[in-house]
Amino acid sequence: MKSLASSKPILIIGSGIAGLSAAISLAEQGFKSLVITAAADLPETNTAYAQGGIIYQGDDPDSDSRALENDIIKAGANVNYLPAVKQLIEEGPRLVEEVLLKKAKVPFDKDENQAHYHLTREGGHSATRIIHRADESGRAIEEALLSYAKTLPEIEFLSGATAVNLLMTSFHASDRSIRHGEARCFGAFVFFQKTRMVEPIFSAHTVLATGGIGQLFLHSTNGKFSRGDGIALAHRAGCRLENLEYVQFHPTTFFQATGPRFLISESLRGEGAYLINQKGERFLTMRLPGLATPELAPRDKVAQAIHEEMLATGAPCVFLSISHKPAAWIKERFPFIYKSCLRFGIDMTKEPIPVVPGAHYHCGGIWTDLSGRTSVANLWAAGEVACTGLHGANRLASTSLLEGLVWGSKAGESIATALENESAPIIPEIEPWKSETGSIEPSFLTQDWLTLKHTMWNYVGLIKTDLRLERAQGILGELSRGIDQFYRHAALSDELIGLRHASLVARLVVEASLRNRRSLGCYLRDENSV
Structure with missing residues (x-):
């Protein structure tokens, strides 16, 4: 039986900063949403794995805006979509202030007098403009945003729910006349892990906020669910994709012959850490000549230099040293990295950290406009899964969380406007999912x-x-x-x-x-x- 979609919550697939920002934006305009994730725990997102921080603003906001624009474009090899860059710079500080600081109350670090937020600098940045929570900024943001979102009655959550396919009028409507009309998304078929059943979740609008693709590679800084779910769903639905080949490799992923990899944040190099080879030589000065601070070069340049050094020497890794800094300061500034390294026998206060490049961020993805709208009607995307053109051919450090916040919020606002100004779409009848029972070793x-x-x-x-x-x-x-x-x-x-x-x-x-x-x-x- 056909039904109106106006009573259905907006389906948001992904519970990181982009998905939560969209849900919060919708809730504050009076619209319900359902946030689902394949993870068993809602905070298990790529957002939570981010260490360095999020761009806020420097001491002189006007001049810093111009400098930040230049930094983003320089890192992106001058092929960034300029309107997206300007939107991030214009909207970002306001949303950080309103959403993260005032509403979610993220406990970012402050200076010694507790009067101002402590600002740090990362590779590719010409100024200190990044706020952080020690070296667990992503986790602090995820937990605070999730806590705030849970106070809003308009938002429901569902974990252990894996999107199988998007529901499309062109594929799934039982009525052939609807199939021949405009192709639009009206929800998703979802696999419920506890019941092991596939059920449809209907929605007038659907938001993809599923993160990146790092788990496609052997070495990655990403969590286990960064496997490209959103891009696959969108491609099968007929979405336009863009720049899929632009995969950013982070220069410094913890290396061990066997065992897990994890991110060694760029903020270490921002605080004075430097790279050395097995002979203890600072090889970046040779690989990146002419730079006063080669450790702070854009990620692609540093990753390439490390790769070249490993090829030239035959070494399985290089090393990142910050042991020249006071041990107490290291433990306070980088508690997560210190504990993680120590767990695998490396005391970073006394010895260098073995590192290799690892798949880190996908600059390509589902094409969207400035509001997060995809090329398929009633389907939106925000965060790493989307390609807004912001990053061009390479991402500047600490822009990813801000992009998720800005485009997630924009998607929520735009969906609310559409719901207010357009008649509610009809949810067509569909054929039930046919489950198979075969087994796989x-x-x-x-x-x-x-x-x-x-x-x-x-x-x-x-x-x-x-x-x-x-x-x-x-x-x-x-x-x-x-x-x-x-x-x-x-x-x-x-x-x-x-x-x-x-x-x-x-x-x-x-x-x-x-x-x-x-x-x-x-x-x-x-x-x-x-």
Whole structure:
């Protein structure tokens, strides 16, 4: 039976800063939303993994706005979408003030007199303008925003809910006449992990805020659910995608031969840490000549320099040293990194930290306009999953959280305006989901994930060639055919759904890379190889 969508909450897929900002914006205008996440715990987001901080404003806001614009464009290799850059700079400080400081009350660090917020600087920035909470800024923001959102009765939450496919009038409407009309999104098919059932969640508008794609690579700073879910959902719905080949590799990921990787924040280098090779030499002065502070060069430059040093020396890693700073200061300023390193036998107050580049941030994604609107009607995207053009070919440090806040809020505002000014869309009848009951040996999924990650790291990593990309395309094509067989015939699980999403996005990244032969920003082509 057809129904009006006006009584349905807005579906928001993702509980990080972008998704929460959209929900809060909608709630404050009187509209209900349902925030879902595949994670068992709502705070398990990429937002929570961010360490360095969020851009606020420098001591002189007017001159700093101009300087920040230049910094963003310089880092982005001058191919940024200027209106997006200006929107971030114009809207960002106000939203940080209103949402994070006044409403969510994020406990950012203050100076010694507790009179002002402590400002720090990171790579690519020409001034100190970043506020932070020690080295756990993302977690502090996530927890505070979530706590505030939970006080708003208009917002519901649902964890352990994995989006399988978006509901589209062009695919899912039982009425053929509706299928031939305008293609629009009206919710999603969602796998409920506790019941292991797939059910539709209907909505007049849907927001994708699912984060990035770091888990497609063997080495990454991202959480386990950064597997490209949103991009896969959008692509199957017919969305325009953009700049998928622009994957940023963070220069400093904790290295160990076996075991987990984690981010070693750029803020260490902002506070005076420097990179050395196995001989103790500060190799950046040789790899990046002419720079007064090479440690603070944009991420792509530092990551490339580390990669070149490792190739030249045959070393599995380089090292980041901050042990010249007082031990007590290190423990206070970087408590999370200090404890994390110590857990794996590295005392950063006494010895350098082994580091390698790792997949960190996706500058490409689902194309959106300045309000977060995608190319598909009633479908929106915000945060890392989206491509607003803000970052160009490479992201400036500490812009990601601000982008999620700005575009999440904009999406919420724009959806509210649409709901107020437009007649409520009709939710069409759909056919029920047909569940399969076949089983899969766990080892198959484990091996498929390993194959995907190794393939992406070895052939689609920091430096690409035609030969590597073509090899990856062949491997991933065969892998995807097997995964699709599992999907069609086996009982679903979050792992299988995520693997299906990831295998599609991996192939899309490879295809975009094959089309782009120009090295730019974070995207590197070896022009001396075929």
